[in-house]
Every structure is written in structure tokens, then in C-alpha cells.
Amino acid sequence: MEADISTQAVGLASNTDFSIFQLFIRADIIVKSVIIILIACSVYSWAIIFEKFKLFKKINLTTQEFENKFWKSKSAESFYNNLPSKIDDPMAKVFINSMQVLLKSKRASNLDERMSRMLEISIEQQMEKIEKNYTFLATVGATAPFIGLFGTVWGIMNSFQSIAISRNTSLAIVAPGIAEALFATALGLLAAIPAVIAFNKFSNDSKKYSQKLENFSKRFLSII
Secondary structure: OHHHHHHHHHHHHHOOOOOHHHHHHHOOHHHHHHHHHHHHHHHHHHHHHHHHHHHHHHHHHHHHHHHHHHHHOOOHHHHHHOOOOOOOOHHHHHHHHHHHHHHHOOOOOOHHHHHHHHHHHHHHHHHHHHOOOHHHHHHHHHHHHHHHHHHHHHHHHHHHHHHHHHOOOOHHHHHHHHHHHHHHHHHHHHHHHHHHHHHHHHHHHHHHHHHHHHHHHHHHHHHO
């Protein structure tokens, strides 16, 4: 182990290339694993961010269009009958599920209670779909800096071991190892910051959209 670290120290001292690729190549297996995990988390986080951005842009438009058409219709039943068979708007799905209960239970004594419960369940189902993968964004935002810090601590430990073995306190010995270690911290922050910002933004967007669904359900119940 000591011989490997000493050999690595000599190699690092003679290599002054501090490009990102070389920092990764020179890192040991632990630091490399940390870097790969953080890159994978960052890539998946950005995939979720783009997907949610497109989702909210889409449903805000389709929901607004659905609401405008609904309140201009002559009756809820005629509007329901004229809806296309395949519609991919959360508010429209809440309305369809509720109308199915209404048409099946027109003469039921507890219709108001059934409708209210159906609307609550439908809203919860739609919000679960919208909020899918929020937990991953929150987890990356909370843990990525610590994962990067672990890689940094491990890399600095190796650098100090290299100094002890080579008995040379020159920066040429310790600098490459510290650069690799700090690279892990930088990646951790790079993964965490966008994830935290996106989680906060999309959580706020979800609350607004959930309130929009609840307002629609209350108004819908009032006209039945």
C-alpha cells in the first residue's frame, strides 16, 4: 500500500496537467467512484429538471384551455360527452373521474359526500404523478455536497500519506492530490445547487397547481 502511494506521489509530482480528464484519471478508485456517482446524479437531475419544466409548461396551457371551455359549456354532462377519449390534462382527468361517479350515482342519498371524496382522490392521484422524482432532487440537493466532501477528505488523506512516505513537503508532491480531492467537492456542489433550486421551484409550482385543482373542484361541486 505504502509503495503504491509513494509511486503515485512521484508520478503526480512529474505530471503538471490539471485538466478535468487528467484529474479523474489520476484519482484512486474511491475518488473515481465518488466522481462517477456525482456525475450520474447530476445528469439524472438535469433530465428530471427538463422533464418537469416541459410538464408544467404543458399542463398550465392545457388546464387553462380546459377551464375556459368548461365554464363556457351549457352543462357538465354535455361537455363530458363531447370530450375526446384520450385527454392528458390533470384537471380534465379529475373532471372525468368525478363525472363517472356522478352519472353512476345520480340517485344516491350521499352524492355530495361521494363527489367530494372522489375529487380529493383524483386530485391526489394527479399530484402524485406531477410530483414524481421530487424526492430524488431533494436527496441529491441534501447529500451531494457530503458525497463530494467524502471524496475530498479521502484524496487529502492520500496526499498527506504521500508526503509522509516520500519525506518531501514540496507542493509538487501534494498539489495534484489536493486538486483531485477538491474536484470531488466542486462536483458535489455542481450536482446539489441545481437540484435544490429546481426542487424549490417545482414544489412551489406544484402547490399553485394543486390549489388550482382544488378551486376547480369546489366550483364544480357548487354547480352540481
